[in-house]
Amino acid sequence: EPEVTQTPSHQVTQMGQEVILRCVPISNHLYFYWYRQILGQKVEFLVSFYNNEISEKSEIFDDQFSVERPDGSNFTLKIRSTKLEDSAMYFCASSELRGDGQPQHFGDGTRLSIL
Amino acid sequence: QQQVKQSPQSLIVQKGGIPIINCAYENTAFDYFPWYQQFPGKGPALLIAIRPDVSEKKEGRFTISFNKSAKQFSLHIMDSQPGDSATYFCAALNNNAGNMLTFGGGTRLMVKP
Numbered sequence: 387e388p389e390v391t392q393t394p395s396h397q398v399t400q401m402g403q404e405v406i407l408r409c410v411p412i413s414n415h416l417y418f419y420w421y422r423q424i425l426g427q428k429v430e431f432l433v434s435f436y437n438n439e440i441s442e443k444s445e446i447f448d449d450q451f452s453v454e455r456p457d458g459s460n461f462t463l464k465i466r467s468t469k470l471e472d473s474a475m476y477f478c479a480s481s482e483l484r485g486d487g488q489p490q491h492f493g494d495g496t497r498l499s500i501l
Numbered sequence: 502q503q504q505v506k507q508s509p510q511s512l513i514v515q516k517g518g519i520p521i522i523n524c525a526y527e528n529t530a531f532d533y534f535p536w537y538q539q540f541p542g543k544g545p546a547l548l549i550a551i552r553p554d555v556s557e558k559k560e561g562r563f564t565i566s567f568n569k570s571a572k573q574f575s576l577h578i579m580d581s582q583p584g585d586s587a588t589y590f591c592a593a594l595n596n597n598a599g600n601m602l603t604f605g606g607g608t609r610l611m612v613k614p
Contacts, residue, residue: 390544417600419600421602427606428590428604428605428606428607429545429590429592429602429604429607430604431601431602431603434599434600434601441599441600442598442599442600442601444601477544477545479544481600489535489547489550490547490600490602491547492537492544492545492546493544494542494543494544495543495544
């Protein structure tokens, strides 16, 4: 069964540094998402992406964050200047289409630790 | 109003028991309610989902009950097994507001042998 793959599985970065989290969505999927999960808390939506542009974003997704689909297979989340509170599990997801009945498939996440 | 409240936070049942996880929402614009199962070190995986025009949906040992007037829905796991031990998240989506899933806080389920 096709799956969403994320790299690296664990990223340790100094506060203030830039970090790029990478994802390879399922190949025929058109919608891409980033969510995050701070340890012990709920999964929170960050951003959705379709047709090479952001379709919606949450309040969390401020100017420090950006997303990009640099080629036909990768989808990246960049945090420009990391803060301690950015430490979390970051999940990439993709769906074939939008709306209900179009399940979002999640990767296994990247654990981001900011020191 | 965007919140989805989930209870309990943790649940322990014996093998064969029927754990019940409850969720409540405020936003009546939500029109799709999936449940996700998450094992340690893995991402959430879609388990079962329901639309508000249906009061119950069964898939295998998993059943969602939906009460539209009360704005509540619940997950029942029949004949629970130790392999069902995981964290379960309810979620909600408003189709007219895009693809953003709003998750509940999660329930950590342990099924004892």
